Amino acid sequence: MIGRLNHVALVVPDLARAAARYRDALGAEVGPPVELPEHGVRVVFVTLPNTKVELLEPLGEGSPVAGFLEKNPSGGMHHVCYEVEDLGAARDRLVAAGARVLGSGEPRIGAHGKPVLFLHPKDFDGTLVELEQV
Numbered sequence: 001m002i003g004r005l006n007h008v009a010l011v012v013p014d015l016a017r018a019a020a021r022y023r024d025a026l027g028a029e030v031g032p033p034v035e036l037p038e039h040g041v042r043v044v045f046v047t048l049p050n051t052k053v054e055l056l057e058p059l060g061e062g063s064p065v066a067g068f069l070e071k072n073p074s075g076g077m078h079h080v081c082y083e084v085e086d087l088g089a090a091r092d093r094l095v096a097a098g099a100r101v102l103g104s105g106e107p108r109i110g111a112h113g114k115p116v117l118f119l120h121p122k123d124f125d126g127t128l129v130e131l132e133q134v
């Protein structure tokens with residue numbers, strides 16, 4: 001069911017500083033900051049030859065990553081995103097297996113303009129999993 005690793009997401013305390021570090025120290029291809037108010041994050045995509053890194057910082061009140069940053073003030077790995085061909089079928093299979101789909105359970109449009117869902121970290125050994133339909 002899951003396919004390619006679409007991205008690894010890192011929450012950082014200072015997005016501009018983290019982006020500069022990836023660009024200047026690591027020589028990576030770093031995009032501009034993008035605000036996603038509907039998801040409560042500001043994001044910078046780092047494009048790698050085989051996947052992407054998503055640098056995230058909280059945006060606005062009630063950001064879903066604010067709690068994570070409070071618990072991890074230096075930042076840390078936040079989630080992984082796997083690609084699936086049929087998000088609805090994936091959701092149904094996961095729910096039938098007892099996994100918890102976060103939010104309303106309905107797909108939302110993510111940062112790449114495609115439908116995404118999140119699965120509770122407690123159901124995947126402490127890792128927040130995002131699924132993106134490709």
Ligand SMILES: CC[C@H](C(=O)O)C(=O)SCCNC(=O)CCNC(=O)[C@H](O)C(C)(C)COP(=O)(O)OP(=O)(O)OC[C@H]1O[C@@H](n2cnc3c(N)ncnc32)[C@H](O)[C@@H]1OP(=O)(O)O
Nearest residue numbers: 039041064067068078079102110111112118121126127128
């Ligand atoms: C979609 C746009 C973009 C894209 O790629 O397209 C993004 O990826 S945006 C990413 C931001 N959006 C989300 O993360 C949405 C899904 N996340 C959530 O619904 C919450 O963050 C949730 C439910 C995972 C955690 O909620 P909260 O921060 O309020 O923490 P809790 O105290 O309720 O957590 C319960 C339990 O889970 C542990 N936890 C929390 N976050 C993570 C995490 N990222 N990785 C692993 N574990 C996590 C937390 O420590 C608690 O554990 P406990 O042992 O009970 O202390």
Ligand SMILES: [Co+2]
Nearest residue numbers: 009054081130
């Ligand atoms: Co993501």
